[in-house]
Amino acid sequence: MSKPNIQLDSNGRLRHFLTTEGLSRQHLTEILDVAESFATVGGKSVKKVPLLRGKTIVNLFFETSTRTRTTFELAATRLSADVQSINIATSATSKGESLLDMLHNLEAMHCDMFVVRHADSGAAHFIAQHVAPHVSVINAGDGRHAHPTQGMLDMFTIRRHKGDFANIKVAIVGDVLHSRVARSEIHALNTLGVGELRIIGPKTLIPPSVNQFGAQVFHDMERGLDGVDVVIMLRLQKERMKGALLPSESEYFTRYGLTEEKLAVAKPDAIVMHPGPINRGVEIASSVADGPQSVILEQVSNGLAVRMAVMSMVLGRQGEKSNGKEG
Amino acid sequence: MSKPNIQLDSNGRLRHFLTTEGLSRQHLTEILDVAESFATVGGKSVKKVPLLRGKTIVNLFFETSTRTRTTFELAATRLSADVQSINIATSATSKGESLLDMLHNLEAMHCDMFVVRHADSGAAHFIAQHVAPHVSVINAGDGRHAHPTQGMLDMFTIRRHKGDFANIKVAIVGDVLHSRVARSEIHALNTLGVGELRIIGPKTLIPPSVNQFGAQVFHDMERGLDGVDVVIMLRLQKERMKGALLPSESEYFTRYGLTEEKLAVAKPDAIVMHPGPINRGVEIASSVADGPQSVILEQVSNGLAVRMAVMSMVLGRQGEKSNGKEG
Amino acid sequence: MSKPNIQLDSNGRLRHFLTTEGLSRQHLTEILDVAESFATVGGKSVKKVPLLRGKTIVNLFFETSTRTRTTFELAATRLSADVQSINIATSATSKGESLLDMLHNLEAMHCDMFVVRHADSGAAHFIAQHVAPHVSVINAGDGRHAHPTQGMLDMFTIRRHKGDFANIKVAIVGDVLHSRVARSEIHALNTLGVGELRIIGPKTLIPPSVNQFGAQVFHDMERGLDGVDVVIMLRLQKERMKGALLPSESEYFTRYGLTEEKLAVAKPDAIVMHPGPINRGVEIASSVADGPQSVILEQVSNGLAVRMAVMSMVLGRQGEKSNGKEG
Numbered sequence: 014m015s016k017p018n019i020q021l022d023s024n025g026r027l028r029h030f031l032t033t034e035g036l037s038r039q040h041l042t043e044i045l046d047v048a049e050s051f052a053t054v055g056g057k058s059v060k061k062v063p064l065l066r067g068k069t070i071v072n073l074f075f076e077t078s079t080r081t082r083t084t085f086e087l088a089a090t091r092l093s094a095d096v097q098s099i100n101i102a103t104s105a106t107s108k109g110e111s112l113l114d115m116l117h118n119l120e121a122m123h124c125d126m127f128v129v130r131h132a133d134s135g136a137a138h139f140i141a142q143h144v145a146p147h148v149s150v151i152n153a154g155d156g157r158h159a160h161p162t163q164g165m166l167d168m169f170t171i172r173r174h175k176g177d178f179a180n181i182k183v184a185i186v187g188d189v190l191h192s193r194v195a196r197s198e199i200h201a202l203n204t205l206g207v208g209e210l211r212i213i214g215p216k217t218l219i220p221p222s223v224n225q226f227g228a229q230v231f232h233d234m235e236r237g238l239d240g241v242d243v244v245i246m247l248r249l250q251k252e253r254m255k256g257a258l259l260p261s262e263s264e265y266f267t268r269y270g271l272t273e274e275k276l277a278v279a280k281p282d283a284i285v286m287h288p289g290p291i292n293r294g295v296e297i298a299s300s301v302a303d304g305p306q307s308v309i310l311e312q313v314s315n316g317l318a319v320r321m322a323v324m325s326m327v328l329g330r331q332g333e334k335s336n337g338k339e340g
Numbered sequence: 341m342s343k344p345n346i347q348l349d350s351n352g353r354l355r356h357f358l359t360t361e362g363l364s365r366q367h368l369t370e371i372l373d374v375a376e377s378f379a380t381v382g383g384k385s386v387k388k389v390p391l392l393r394g395k396t397i398v399n400l401f402f403e404t405s406t407r408t409r410t411t412f413e414l415a416a417t418r419l420s421a422d423v424q425s426i427n428i429a430t431s432a433t434s435k436g437e438s439l440l441d442m443l444h445n446l447e448a449m450h451c452d453m454f455v456v457r458h459a460d461s462g463a464a465h466f467i468a469q470h471v472a473p474h475v476s477v478i479n480a481g482d483g484r485h486a487h488p489t490q491g492m493l494d495m496f497t498i499r500r501h502k503g504d505f506a507n508i509k510v511a512i513v514g515d516v517l518h519s520r521v522a523r524s525e526i527h528a529l530n531t532l533g534v535g536e537l538r539i540i541g542p543k544t545l546i547p548p549s550v551n552q553f554g555a556q557v558f559h560d561m562e563r564g565l566d567g568v569d570v571v572i573m574l575r576l577q578k579e580r581m582k583g584a585l586l587p588s589e590s591e592y593f594t595r596y597g598l599t600e601e602k603l604a605v606a607k608p609d610a611i612v613m614h615p616g617p618i619n620r621g622v623e624i625a626s627s628v629a630d631g632p633q634s635v636i637l638e639q640v641s642n643g644l645a646v647r648m649a650v651m652s653m654v655l656g657r658q659g660e661k662s663n664g665k666e667g
Numbered sequence: 668m669s670k671p672n673i674q675l676d677s678n679g680r681l682r683h684f685l686t687t688e689g690l691s692r693q694h695l696t697e698i699l700d701v702a703e704s705f706a707t708v709g710g711k712s713v714k715k716v717p718l719l720r721g722k723t724i725v726n727l728f729f730e731t732s733t734r735t736r737t738t739f740e741l742a743a744t745r746l747s748a749d750v751q752s753i754n755i756a757t758s759a760t761s762k763g764e765s766l767l768d769m770l771h772n773l774e775a776m777h778c779d780m781f782v783v784r785h786a787d788s789g790a791a792h793f794i795a796q797h798v799a800p801h802v803s804v805i806n807a808g809d810g811r812h813a814h815p816t817q818g819m820l821d822m823f824t825i826r827r828h829k830g831d832f833a834n835i836k837v838a839i840v841g842d843v844l845h846s847r848v849a850r851s852e853i854h855a856l857n858t859l860g861v862g863e864l865r866i867i868g869p870k871t872l873i874p875p876s877v878n879q880f881g882a883q884v885f886h887d888m889e890r891g892l893d894g895v896d897v898v899i900m901l902r903l904q905k906e907r908m909k910g911a912l913l914p915s916e917s918e919y920f921t922r923y924g925l926t927e928e929k930l931a932v933a934k935p936d937a938i939v940m941h942p943g944p945i946n947r948g949v950e951i952a953s954s955v956a957d958g959p960q961s962v963i964l965e966q967v968s969n970g971l972a973v974r975m976a977v978m979s980m981v982l983g984r985q986g987e988k989s990n991g992k993e994g
Binding site: 066067068069095097099100111114115117118119120121122123124 | 709710711712713714715733734737738740741744745943944945947964965967968970971
Binding site: 382383384385386387388406407410411413414417418616617618620637638640641643644 | 720721722723749751753754765768769771772773774775776777
């Protein structure tokens with residue numbers, strides 16, 4: 014690569030985690046391996062490890078998401094870090110302070126990591142480009158662009174159930190066009206060498222770019238699910254209904270909602286995934302969401318392990334650290 | 341009992357704390373005894389004990405109460421637990437996620453306890469019926485139904501001042517009809533074998549059900565307070581004034597507000613209690629609230645000890661724990 | 668002094684920190700010396716010291732300030748204290764509870780310190796007058812009156828760069844009339860024996876009282892900055908523009924905005940300070956705020972050290988502590 018990858022430090026180790034795009038199979042596999050070591054922490058009686066004791070992690074949520082903020086806070090707390098969550102709407106940026114001034118102030122307070130959620134695609138990259146050398150940035154979802162920890166917790170869940178990616182068929186179903194989760198999954202599955210990737214959804218919700226990943230596109234769900242090992246359902250943003258992109262909820266459910274009948278064409282041991290929160294009866298039937306093939310709650314548990322892994326990796330690097338201009 | 345008590349585990353130990361109703365005198369006494377051991381922690385220079393280190397406690401407050409949330413957070417923190425407080429109004433339930441889906445997600449994140457405050461009677465029971473085997477629920481106030489930690493901190497305060505319940509006369513004064521605090525107190529006093537229980541208030545605010553506890557009902561306050569050892573004043577919800585249930589604030593104060601004159605008919609060493617926040621000049625005169633017989637601030641201190649006791653009891657059980665489906 | 672100083676305990680040690688006014692040079696110097704010992708903590712890999720473990724600190728912010736609240740929370744956390752931040756707008760005071768009742772309740776929960784921010788001058792003093800003997804109060808900004816930790820972090824920054832105060836000339840520029848920061852700085856500089864103090868600003872924004880400190884007043888900025896060692900720019904509250912006190916933003920910037928040209932008349936090694944958040948292009952040019960003479964971000968780092976110092980000093984006193992009425 015001619016241009017250095019902003020996500021890596023000069024030793025090629027993960028410094029920021031902004032997107033699954035552009036990271037090597039080795040990097041993604043390392044995240045999964047480290048997450049494996051944390052997957053048992055949650056089940057223990059004492060759920061804390063002292064890896065990030067004395068580190069300060071700041072949640073900068075420009076877009077509200079209690080669920081995502083909670084998992085990042087829990088992950089940080091179980092690594093023994095101190096966490097500050099800043100509600101941007103009421104912060105000094107509303108007094109006319111610029112975003113960069115706020116960031117530099119937090120850096121001057123010796124914060125070590127920003128977990129950023131933003132409605133604009135590219136916001137986490139922008140912040141990563143401007144932070145001090147000792148600070149790491151984790152993207153907790155930016156616009157339609159990426160949600161890399163969600164993408165990796167899905168990879169972790171698939172690997173735990175299916176082992177090697179090379180031998181499996183994965184179908185992603187729904188509103189791929191607007192989904193940062195889908196984008197992060199597609200890049201990760203491609204890099205990890207998935208056997209076959211299928212994209213299922215109405216024409217209006219499939220971006221043309223999916224072809225570059227060798228994904229097969231299906232508009233008929235039962236054909237698309239035929240023989241797959243993994244079904245990843247996407248959340249349907251109900252706001253889409255208001256525009257011309259989608260018919261009614263019930264018509265959407267008839268065509269693309271995951272029911273027991275439709276799931277029957279997948280492999281008998283196929284797993285069903287969903288990033289949550291689920292819209293029961295819109296993109297997935299309750300009998301499937303709560304059924305034996307659903308691993309939706311496992312995904313939530315795995316999300317903690319993956320976030321602990323990423324946080325400990327970016328802050329645990331040796332030899333690269335410096336306090337920059339703040340001394 | 342034919343039906344198992346949802347509050348107890350299979351070994352008969354306290355697993356949830358939803359109501360003082362249906363618990364034995366032994367259970368209630370154990371709470372008071374354990375609280376006694378925590379009552380000195382608050383006064384120490386280092387106020388923490390490591391009993392719940394690594395446990396995750398989630399405050400689910402569907403109804404705002406800074407005071408109650410603060411005491412539960414402080415109790416959890418002093419037991420060294422990690423605490424997450426979730427503002428339900430802004431959480432994913434507003435994205436259409438069901439309450440049960442949210443609970444199961446939090447369980448999948450390995451949370452150990454939900455502290456629930458809800459405007460609907462029965463909400464904490466509903467949640468307790470649906471949580472995973474490793475999770476405990478504490479009711480921090482549900483509708484008009486129960487507020488059991490408030491009830492028990494009042495029992496703790498009475499026992500510290502008066503010793504044995506069998507020898508004392510207790511009067512509860514005010515809006516018993518709408519008071520979850522009163523309901524929890526009446527059940528606890530009855531189970532603990534109080535010598536005499538009196539209910540004082542206007543006819544419109546006394547529910548007929550109090551008779552089943554052998555309580556004597558008084559509509560004249562001075563007759564009701566005659567010779568009592570303990571006076572428990574209830575908070576008057578000012579909203580009640582708007583309906584037809586009550587006359588004006590000043591008329592209410594004249595008849596049922598606790599003044600030094602009215603208190604004079606109680607025993608000379610009678611204690612005055614109030615769950616707070618107090619409405620000075622509505623249900624209680626400032627001279628009484630701040631006077632020598634008032635133990636209102638002691639109640640607050642005792643609330644911490646009782647909450648620490650309940651939290652440590654439900655999470656400290658041995659042999660019953662399992663990680664359920666989350667592994 | 669005939670009247671005892673409310674900020675000191677009976678042994679003459681700092682118990683509350685409400686204002687820089689009325690404290691001796693010895694007290695202010697002790698704050699700076701203790702802060703020096705904390706100034707290196709932020710840069711360490713593990714940023715925590717166990718000095719206030721088991722102490723409970725409550726942020727009572729009646730006026731929103733994410734930045735100030737964050738620095739106090741980080742300072743408390745790095746001293747290993749437990750922190751509760753209470754949003755007054757949604758607390759029980761809105762249920763009609765009085766401020767003093769809320770304070771006494773928090774004291775009964777064994778809280779050790781209140782960090783108070785309030786829009787009214789004198790609020791922190793009022794609270795300090797009414798707290799229990801074991802509780803300390805820190806003023807985090809009250810109306811136009813004082814912001815003493817900001818004042819002391821500025822003294823700390825000056826001392827680190829310039830050494831002895833006796834040999835330097837300091838200019839404070841801008842809206843002194845409405846600035847609690849300026850008031851705290853002026854008292855501190857006077858007590859610490861600054862060589863020369865200059866106040867620069869339009870006539871409408873300079874209070875007559877500055878004369879009592881022997882400050883020289885300048886309405887022409889370039890004359891005022893001539894030969895100074897330290898330039899302290901004040902934040903311009905844009906609301907002032909609406910009244911008759913100030914001309915337009917651009918006219919203000921032309922006369923009192925700090926530009927490279929105006930700064931050129933100060934000493935070549937003069938430092939430029941600002942309490943933040945800065946209004947770029949209103950009171951200071953970006954080229955100066957981000958330029959080599961700016962120590963604005965150092966001030967932020969130093970703010971943590973000074974707040975850790977003050978918190979540890981007021982809670983670390985020996986022999987004076989009592990649990991008051993709460994036992």
